[in-house]
Amino acid sequence: MAIPRFTEKPQFRNPWMEFERIRRGLDKLTKEAFGDELHYSSHASVYPPLNIFETPNSLIVRAELPGIKADQLDISLETDTLTIKGKRQIQHQESKVSFHRREIECGNFNRSIGLPIKIDPDSISAKLVNGILTITLNKAEKTQPRRIVITAG
Amino acid sequence: MTDQDLKVANKQELLHKEETTSTDKYFVPTVDIFETENEVTVVAEMPGVDNDGVDISLDADILTIKGRMDIADEDKNWKILLHEYETGHYLRRFTVAETIDQENIAATLNDGLLKIILPKSMPAQPRKIEVRSE
Numbered sequence: 001m002a003i004p005r006f007t008e009k010p011q012f013r014n015p016w017m018e019f020e021r022i023r024r025g026l027d028k029l030t031k032e033a034f035g036d037e038l039h040y041s042s043h044a045s046v047y048p049p050l051n052i053f054e055t056p057n058s059l060i061v062r063a064e065l066p067g068i069k070a071d072q073l074d075i076s077l078e079t080d081t082l083t084i085k086g087k088r089q090i091q092h093q094e095s096k097v098s099f100h101r102r103e104i105e106c107g108n109f110n111r112s113i114g115l116p117i118k119i120d121p122d123s124i125s126a127k128l129v130n131g132i133l134t135i136t137l138n139k140a141e142k143t144q145p146r147r148i149v150i151t152a153g
Numbered sequence: 154m155t156d157q158d159l160k161v162a163n164k165q166e167l168l169h170k171e172e173t174t175s176t177d178k179y180f181v182p183t184v185d186i187f188e189t190e191n192e193v194t195v196v197a198e199m200p201g202v203d204n205d206g207v208d209i210s211l212d213a214d215i216l217t218i219k220g221r222m223d224i225a226d227e228d229k230n231w232k233i234l235l236h237e238y239e240t241g242h243y244l245r246r247f248t249v250a251e252t253i254d255q256e257n258i259a260a261t262l263n264d265g266l267l268k269i270i271l272p273k274s275m276p277a278q279p280r281k282i283e284v285r286s287e
Contacts, residue, residue: 047159049237053227060231064200064238066265088159090196090266096189103183104198107159116234131200131265132224 047109048084056145059117059137066131067104075126075135077119082135083112118142167244178241182220182267186247193251193271199243200265209260209269216247220267 044050048063061082065073067090074085087108115137123138167179182197199207199220206221220243227240254274261268 043163044161044237047161049161050235051233051238051240052235053231054234055228055231059234064265066198066200069264090185097187097194098189100186100188100193102185104185104196105159105162107157109159128264130203130262131198 046111048111050111050113052113054117057139059115059119059139061113061135061137063133064131065128065133068128068131070128073128073133075124077121077124077137080115080118081112082115082137083110084133084135085110164238166239166241178239179244180239180241181245182218182243184245188251191273193249193253193273195247195267195269195271197243197245197267197269198265199262199267201240202243202262202265202267204262207260207262207267209258211249211253211255211258211271214249216249216269216271217244218246218267218269219244 048065051062053060068086068088072086076083088106090106118140119137120140126135165181167181182199185196187194197218201222201224202220206223208219210217222240222242252274254272257272259270
């Protein structure tokens with residue numbers, strides 16, 4: 001009489017486990033090849049590329065916009081969507097010129113981005129210094145961390 | 154000409170031949186270079202660089218443009234939510250073919266655009282030497 005032992009029972013296998021194992025292996029490979037930086041770097045597909053930071057009280061959106069004047073920029077906020085629109089027009093006054101290199105491009109741009117955090121729409125400030133645009137959006141009151149005081153009773 | 158949409162141009166990191174001692178990153182600024190009858194103009198994109206951070210030198214025929222990027226308020230403690238571009242200093246070198254009047258090089262910096270005007274030096278007037286017979 002054969003007595004089935006518990007250990008010989010086929011274990012339940014998650015069919016997706018194998019994919020998960022491959023994904024982890026690939027993640028490890030890319031991490032080794034490119035370092036940790038790849039972790040949060042992403043490439044923009046729409047101009048301008050943005051860097052967004054979070055501080056305890058605000059959200060900071062930053063973009064490099066060399067050669068763009070403040071009046072050529074249009075920033076708007078609609079509920080949770082921030083839109084940066086503008087036009088870059090760099091004119092060289094001289095008429096009779098021969099170009100050796102032409103790498104700086106001119107044109108229109110329009111980028112909208114959904115904000116990950118609720119912000120206070122009345123307290124947005126933007127500044128353009130040396131070609132860097134910084135938009136500071138204060139977080140809405142209720143999303144700011146609130147310290148809870150514990151009273152000993 | 155300006156009706157087209159701007160495309161994203163990824164910043165090109167400068168590749169050093171030798172290793173640098175600091176870990177600061179250097180990028181190659183994009184430039185426009187054009188020439189008129191009297192001068193050569195170089196326009197370079199250097200967002201984040203102020204007047205004090207610019208260093209231009211012309212040594213023999215090598216023009217070096219250097220910009221020190223400075224965002225004083227950026228804090229290491231800020232949590233990064235999106236990171237689409239890297240920040241760093243700027244460095245680019247050119248060999249200038251024309252003879253430049255080194256004394257009168259002028260540079261201006263506006264909205265992150267550096268404009269350098271290199272006036273061409275006038276070639277010396279050929280002097281006619283008369284040969285007299287004795």
